[in-house]
Amino acid sequence: MTIPPKETRQEQPVVQPADDREPPLNKSQSKWLMIFTGILIIIALIWFLLWVFYLKFHVTTDDAYANGSIVNINSSIDGSVIAFYADDTDFVVQGQLLIKLDPTYYQLAYEKALANLAAQALQIREFYDTVRVNEADVAIKKIVLAKARYDYENRSKLVDSEAISREDFVHSRDDLTMAEDDLKKAQSLLDVSKDALGNTALESHPLLEEKKAQVREAYYHLKHCELYAPITGYVAKRSVNVGQSVTRTADLMAIIPTDYVWVDANFKETQLGGVRIGQPASIWFDLYGSDVLYHGKVLGISSGSGSLFSLIPPQNATGNWIKIVQRITVRISLDPEVIKKYPVRLGISAEVDVDITEQDLPRLRAVSPSKPVTTTTVYDIYLEEVNRVIDEVLERDLLTLRKL
Numbered sequence: 001m002t003i004p005p006k007e008t009r010q011e012q013p014v015v016q017p018a019d020d021r022e023p024p025l026n027k028s029q030s031k032w033l034m035i036f037t038g039i040l041i042i043i044a045l046i047w048f049l050l051w052v053f054y055l056k057f058h059v060t061t062d063d064a065y066a067n068g069s070i071v072n073i074n075s076s077i078d079g080s081v082i083a084f085y086a087d088d089t090d091f092v093v094q095g096q097l098l099i100k101l102d103p104t105y106y107q108l109a110y111e112k113a114l115a116n117l118a119a120q121a122l123q124i125r126e127f128y129d130t131v132r133v134n135e136a137d138v139a140i141k142k143i144v145l146a147k148a149r150y151d152y153e154n155r156s157k158l159v160d161s162e163a164i165s166r167e168d169f170v171h172s173r174d175d176l177t178m179a180e181d182d183l184k185k186a187q188s189l190l191d192v193s194k195d196a197l198g199n200t201a202l203e204s205h206p207l208l209e210e211k212k213a214q215v216r217e218a219y220y221h222l223k224h225c226e227l228y229a230p231i232t233g234y235v236a237k238r239s240v241n242v243g244q245s246v247t248r249t250a251d252l253m254a255i256i257p258t259d260y261v262w263v264d265a266n267f268k269e270t271q272l273g274g275v276r277i278g279q280p281a282s283i284w285f286d287l288y289g290s291d292v293l294y295h296g297k298v299l300g301i302s303s304g305s306g307s308l309f310s311l312i313p314p315q316n317a318t319g320n321w322i323k324i325v326q327r328i329t330v331r332i333s334l335d336p337e338v339i340k341k342y343p344v345r346l347g348i349s350a351e352v353d354v355d356i357t358e359q360d361l362p363r364l365r366a367v368s369p370s371k372p373v374t375t376t377t378v379y380d381i382y383l384e385e386v387n388r389v390i391d392e393v394l395e396r397d398l399l400t401l402r403k404l
Contacts, residue, residue, distance in 0.1 A: 065264055066346050203394060267330055
């Protein structure tokens with residue numbers, strides 16, 4: 001191998017290895033990095049303190065809605081509507097007239113019941129007269145029997161001496177037998193008439209009591225031709241119209257009370273571990289925004305999830321089951337004073353925050369309620385008026401009997 005001369009060899013440049021290190025940060029970049037890191041630490045610290053002192057003791061949900069009682073107005077009788085006195089969005093008070101039905105049929109039925117009562121009273125009088133007639137008949141039959149027995153005994157003594165004919169004796173014996181049978185028959189008729197009369201007082205005879213009940217029933221139907229508001233609130237869902245024939249099962253309108261509303265908050269099952277009955281809650285409705293705060297308390301926790309009470313309950317026994325976090329309804333009360341100033345419409349959305357700090361409260365109610373939740377008196381029918389009419393009818397038709 002031939003080596004080229006030294007003069008002809010070219011020197012190769014020396015290649016320095018690349019330096020992978022980033023250039024050092026300047027002072028401005030280091031300053032902003034420290035500031036950003038500090039901000040993150042402060043945010044994390046604030047979040048930690050917020051969780052320790054607040055979020056740990058509160059559960060919240062925006063799956064909440066206003067709810068309340070919806071009182072449906074139904075008729076207690078069948079009839080035709082001749083007037084209605086309230087429409088949707090109208091405010092009505094308890095006892096206010098809402099709907100009026102045609103009372104003609106029920107007025108006639110009431111008058112017929114009164115006539116039947118009077119007829120029954122006259123029949124009771126006839127029962128008393130029948131008893132007296134049968135008592136007199138029994139007395140007569142006893143006299144006839146005594147006479148027949150006397151004749152028979154006298155002829156039985158004379159028949160052997162042939163003072164009388166055998167035929168006359170046989171006739172006296174037959175007359176005695178007939179008199180005994182007539183007395184038995186008369187006594188039976190008297191017993192039957194007494195059984196029909198009964199052993200009760202005249203005014204409380206069972207047949208009279210039945211007719212009295214029919215009169216009161218007709219009076220009850222007549223009074224229910226007018227429908228009154230059972231509770232104070234706002235009218236909704238009016239479907240009744242003049243001339244419409246209504247039945248007992250038809251919903252004519254609804255009334256939404258103003259003072260009995262609550263919130264149904266649907267919490268996740270994982271949030272309910274610390275929820276207790278009686279814990280305070282804060283509520284905000286989307287209708288009024290965050291500026292209006294409602295205060296309330298946990299009234300109760302539903303005994304099942306919403307899916308359990310759905311039309312088609314879930315069936316988790318299949319092989320393709322997927323676990324889904326269920327929601328359970330928690331009922332929360334609302335401050336009535338705030339409701340007066342800011343009325344709540346049923347169905348509006350709400351956000352709920354429950355303070356679960358107090359853990360000594362019960363999870364479920366252990367005492368059943370002893371008082372009604374709400375009551376009404378509009379369906380009460382006072383019978384003093386019809387009882388007075390009944391007494392007048394009986395006084396008129398039974399007065400003669402009392403004097404006898």
